[in-house]
Amino acid sequence: MIVMSFEWKEIEEKWRREWEKARIFEADPDPKREKCFVTFPYPYMNGPLHLGHGFTATRVDVYARYKRMRGFNTLFPWAWHWTGEPIVGAALRVKSGDKEIIRALKEIDGVPEEELKKFVDPVYMARYYTSEGKEAVKKIGFSIDWRREFHTTSLEPTYSRFIEWQYETLRKKGYVVKGTHPVVWCPHCKSPTGDHDRLEGEGVSAEEYTLLKFQFDDAYLPAATFRPETIYGVTNMFLNPDATYVEAMVDGEKWIISKEAALKLSEQLKRVKVLREFKGSELIGKYFVDPISKRKLPILPGWFVDPESATGVVYSVPAHAPADWIAIKDLVNKPDVLRRFGIDPEVVKSIKPISLIEVDGYGEYPAVEIVEKMGIKDQFDPRVDEATSIIYRKEFHTGILKPITGKYAGKRVQDVKSELIEDFKEAGIADSMYDLPEKVVCRCTTRCIVKVLSDQWFLRYSDPDWKQLAHEAIDRAKIYPEAARAYFHDKIDWLHDWACARRTGLGTPLPWSPGWIVETLSDSTIYMAFYTIVKHIRKHDIRAEQLTNEVFDYIFFGEGDPEKLAEASGIDAEVLEEMRREFTYWYPVDLRVSAKELVPNHLSFFIFQHTALFPRELWPRAIGVNGMLAIEGKKMSKSKGNFLTLSNAIDKFGADVTRLTLMLGAEDMDDPDWRVENARSIDSKLRGLYRFINEIIGLRGDSEEKSIDRWLMSAIQGRIRVVTEAIENLKTRTAAEVALFEVWNDIRWYLRRAESPNPKTLKEAVEIWIRLLAPFTPYLCEELWHLLKKGEFVSTAEWPSYDESKIDVKAEESENMIRDLMADTGSIIEVTKMTPKKICYYVASGWKWKAYLEMMRKSLSAKVEMGAIMRELMKAPDLRKEAKRVSAYVGKTLQEINTMSVDQKKRRLEAGELNEKALLNEAKRFLEREFKAEILIYSEDDPQRYDPKKRASLAKPYRPAIYIE
RNA sequence: GCGGGGGUGUCCGAGUGGUCAAAGGAGGCAGGCUUAGGACCUGCUGGCGUAGGCCUGCGCGGGUUCGAACCCCGUCCCCCGCACCA
Incomplete structure (x- = not known):
């Protein structure tokens, strides 16, 4: 009597032990075998691994296991990312007794009380999650070579040395340069305020305004705008009579700006010296000069002008800006207000809009039209913003500039905007400043501003030549799915210089500039190379200081003489040569897989840096991109409370069920959705499979081969082909679906159809079936395989090969005929x-x-x-x-x-x-x-x-x- | 707004010009097996039909074609990313 049920935990632990004992996932160079080097982006250790990690990494593991079965010498290493600020930030919050984070750590991450106390130390926290993470990775059955495990930052000195070498090399090659950069800045914390550090203003980033410098006596009124082309239609200026303005020397010129603006400009690399303060009302009724037309135009009161926004100086273009038109109209209706400021109401009444943009669907004055059409009453109507945005978009995208704009006439606004700004700056009538389009408040409750950082180090991703190489690398690589290729090209074009160093957080210090550390997305670009040698570093106990730049140059570039290097570094020449051999054996990376959110950053950086540092033959061969996991239809998020750790899922459902449920969830860039109901159903399917295969294995005897036997073997060949091709193209869902359900249905049909099932045929089918499923459910398949073949691992068994000679079109068509005939018969009966x-x-x-x-x-x-x-x-x-x-x-x-x-x-x-x-x-x-x-x-x-x-x-x-x- | 992906039957999801009323799975219904079953097996699961047929149908509206879920144009809607951060 065969035992027809099993405990997942039991078989999973058993086979994990057997695999470890036999060291079947430890891969060393073997020149006789073709290699396959697959990687998963190392996870950041500020929390437990979640099911999303599990999804992506299972795809890598399925591919790795498949390739291994195909006979490739397959290496799947793993490491941990500690670089960055969140771990430090979280430790600080624990230290300060932040209830929110303590609750999250306890309830979501499941951190025990006594461990929690130690989380005031960020390094302890990282170590804790790393060791928890490793357990989870082992439990789920990834085929990892653990001899190559490491973590990042200066706490792993040899890795740190590797990063130093990388950045010194990049700098030597001119890919790292010094520059300036605008960031959202908290004046109190004196540091950049990232999205996660904000109380208010999530997603808000600095925008660059053009300042048009209108003349006012010996000073300038720099009015801020996104639409500098509208200067041709200026009719007046608005200042807030109640706001505080200043006269200030700004880089040697006298500017009149809001008090707040003076402070902001001083943080944007401008030399600012405030001369005097005064109320806006002081200037109302006076005249300024438009630098283009030299017309003298009035300054009018505008209470809507926000001194917190840009310079607090606004020029007015009533033909194209609804707000301006309404403001003027309002003033016309309030002659007494004007008189209070000593303005003759006739002056305002006589203001005529000046049209400068021709736009389809509107006449001379689009702003006037839309205000009338929408029935906007006054400047306090909330629909003013809506009207502004409609006109702005329409004019920007389809507007043609009129003759009044001189050299720009006849062109589309969007095509000349940047040229026009350049021209104006050249002519000395424009400048620029950064500001935030919406209020941003730091977690410390201070309102943020934009600061332009100097002395910043940048990776020059804006460099056209470098972009060209990156494009080429994408074109040479296989991209799964193919649709992601366009995404990469687009993001490569879009990337600009990346500030690659930070003041705070864990990481590797920038070797030439103390006080800076290499930023987290920048120290994770070519580390796959480190996997190839870390094994030797451990084995030979090589210290960081022995790993000089020259040593790395030899290992990774083949430069220099190992004998001489041995002398200088104290590392044996043979060891150096072995490391060089190991690097050249495994490199390039054959496959790297991540979720699509990493395309614009990590994966693109990975591509860029490989092209900067390595010759074409060492550029990545394939990149897989997948969707992002949802839980029960909702995006996974700690704050929403639907966060599922990998470890919890495995404990609840078992590794194989978790893996297969994930793989059946989605492929390509579709987002998989984890549903407990699905996992339960997969669990019972796999238990059924176990019984089913056991019964088949128990069959004895032999009988003659009939058409239906040929049909089954032919059909199974088709399944082999589809599953093989699917995994090759990382279509893991298709592969899992065919391997599990379609094969099952084939065998079911055979059993129903055959007068007396032929045990020989069935066993052959089952042997193929188990192997097709092995990459997805390795534990169960290992168990089943050992019922068939003692002493051999399915994990290293030969992948079933598609056998053309077993394809029997006649048998398949015959079977189709019979099925059709049965369907017709059934239809008639019905x-x-x-x-x-x-x-x-x-x-x-x-x-x-x-x-x-x-x-x-x-x-x-x-x-x-x-x-x-x-x-x-x-x-x-x-x-x-x-x-x-x-x-x-x-x-x-x-x-x-x-x-x-x-x-x-x-x-x-x-x-x-x-x-x-x-x-x-x-x-x-x-x-x-x-x-x-x-x-x-x-x-x-x-x-x-x-x-x-x-x-x-x-x-x-x-x-x-x-x-x- | 820009860029990428997508809208298919109760649900998830295949499907890129004819083999498509549309794979596979889930759910539902019916039958079988069974002491029982949330286990397993079989059938059905758009409508009509007393002979293997017909009609409607793949976001919406047009078009190309002998023929369209699949190609073209327009349109609406959904998801993801948009930077100093993992």
């Missing part, structure tokens, strides 16, 4: 509502087959016409004898032939004439069982046939005629 006692089948006679195949042959090259085909067919004497019936048959069959797909025609031609009578006789008892009726089989011309309704002549190839009573 419609007529009879309970059949007797079912008669009449198979088509030889001449029909001859005509049918001939028509198909002809139709491969051209459409078959009645006349031509009849002339052709009449050449054969046996058909000529039946000319009348042939002609009727051909007429009826013509359309079927002409609309059949080429593929199908080829299959049927290859199958040739089926001996339908023999096939049906072979299936007779099966059909009788299925329909619970007597089955009678005749040739249509059989004079002995029972055919009371004269249906026999309806027989066609592949469609025997049917009579039921």
Whole structure:
């Protein structure tokens, strides 16, 4: 009696131990074997691994296990990312007793109380999650070579040395340069305020305003705008009478700006010296000069002007800015207000909008039109913003500049905008500043500003030559799915210089600039190279200081003489040579997989840096991109409380169930959705599979090979081909689906169909089946495999090869014929509502087959016409004898032939004439069982046939005629 | 707004010009097996139909074609990313 049930934990632990004992996932260079080097981006250790990590990494592991079975020397290493600020930030929050984070650590991450206390130390925290993470990775059964494990930062000195070498090399090659950069900045914390450090203003980033410098006596009024082209339509200025303005020297010029603006500009690398403060009202009613037209224009009161926004100086273009038009209209209606500021109401009344942009669907003054159309009453109407945005978008995208704009006339706004800004700056009438379009508040409750950092170190991802190389690397690589290729190209073009050093957090200090550390996305770009040598560093106890730049130059670039390097570094020449050999053996990376969110950053950086540092033959060979995991239909998030750690999932469902459920969730860039219900169903499927295979293994004996045996082996070959191709292209869902369900259905059909199932056929099928499933559910397959073959791992068994010789088109087409016939029979029974006692089948006679195949042959090259085909067919004497019936048959069959797909025609031609009578006789008892009726089989011309309704002549190839009573 | 992906039957999800009323799975219904079953097996799961057929149908509206879920144009909607951060 075979045991028909099992405990996941038991078999998983058993096989994990066996694998570790046999060291089957430890891979060393073997020049005789082709290698395969796959990687998963090391996870950041500020928390436990979650199911999303599990999803992506399982895809890597499936590929790795498959390749290993294909005979590749396969290396799948693992490491841990500690670089960055969040771990330090979290430790600080624990230290300060932040309730929110403590609750999250306890409830979501499951950190025990006594451990939690130690989390005030960020390094302890990282170590804790690393060791928890490693347990989870082992439990889920990834085929990792753990000898190559490491973590990042200066706490792993040899890795740190590797990063130093990388950055010194990049700098030497001119890829790292010094520059300036605007960041959202907290004046209190004196540090950049990232999205996660904000109370308010998530997603808000610095925007660059153009400042147009209008003349006012010996000073300038720098008005801020995103639409500098509208200077041609300026009619007046607005200042807030109640706001505080200053006169300040800014880089040697006298500017009039809001008090707040002066502070902001001083943080943007401008020398600012405030001369005096005054209320805006002081300037209301005075005149300024437009630098383009030299017209003198009035300064009007505008309470809507926000001194917190940019310079607090606003110029007015009523033709194209709804807010400006409304503000003027409001003033016209309040002559007393104007008089209070000493302004003659006639001055405002006489302001005429000046049109400068021609735009479809609007007349001279789009702003005036939209205000009227929307019925906006005054400047306090909330729809002013909406109107502004509609006009702005429309004019930017489709607007054509009018003659008043001089050299820009006739061009589209969006095409000349940047040129125009350059020109204005050149002419000294424009400048720029950064500001935030919305309020941003730091976690410390201070309002943030934009600061331009100097002395910043940048990776020059904006460099066109470097971009070119990155594009080339993408073009040379395989990208799964292919649709992601365009995404990469787009993101490579879009990337600009990347500030690659930070002041705070864990990491590797920038070697030439103390006080800076290499930023987290920048120290994780070529570390896969480190996997190839870290094993030797450990084995030979090599210290960081021995790993000089020259040593790395030798290992990774092949530069220098190992003997001399040995002397200088104290590392044996043989060891150096071995490391060099190991690097060149494993490199390049054959596959790297991540979720699509990493395309614009990590994966693109990975590509960029490989092209900067390595020759083309060492550029990555393939990149896989996948979707992002949702839990029960919702995006996974700690704050929403639907966060599922990898470890929890495995404990609850087992490793194989977790893996297979994930793999069946989605492929390509689709987002998989984890549902407990699915996992449960997969669990019961796998238990069923276990019983099913056990029963098959228990079968004894042998019997003769029938058409249905050939059918099963042929069908299984098709499954092998599909699964193999799918995994090759990282279509892991398709592969899992076919390997599990389609193969199962094939075998099920075989068992139902075959009079007496042939154990030999079944065992062959099962051996293939287990191996096809092994990359997905390695533990269960290992268990099953050992029931078949003692002492051999399925993990290292040979992948089933597609055997062309076992493809039997005739057997497959025969089976299709029988299935179709059963469906037709069933349909008749259903419609007529009879309970059949007797079912008669009449198979088509030889001449029909001859005509049918001939028509198909002809139709491969051209459409078959009645006349031509009849002339052709009449050449054969046996058909000529039946000319009348042939002609009727051909007429009826013509359309079927002409609309059949080429593929199908080829299959049927290859199958040739089926001996339908023999096939049906072979299936007779099966059909009788299925329909619970007597089955009678005749040739249509059989004079002995029972055919009371004269249906026999309806027989066609592949469609025997049917009579039921 | 820009860029990428997508809208298919109750649900998830295949499907890129004819083999498509549309794979596979889930759910539902019916039957079988069984002491019982949330285990297993079989069938059904758009509508109509007393003979293997017909009609409707793949976000919406047009078009190309002998023929369209698949190609073209327009349109609406959904998801993801948009930077100093893992």
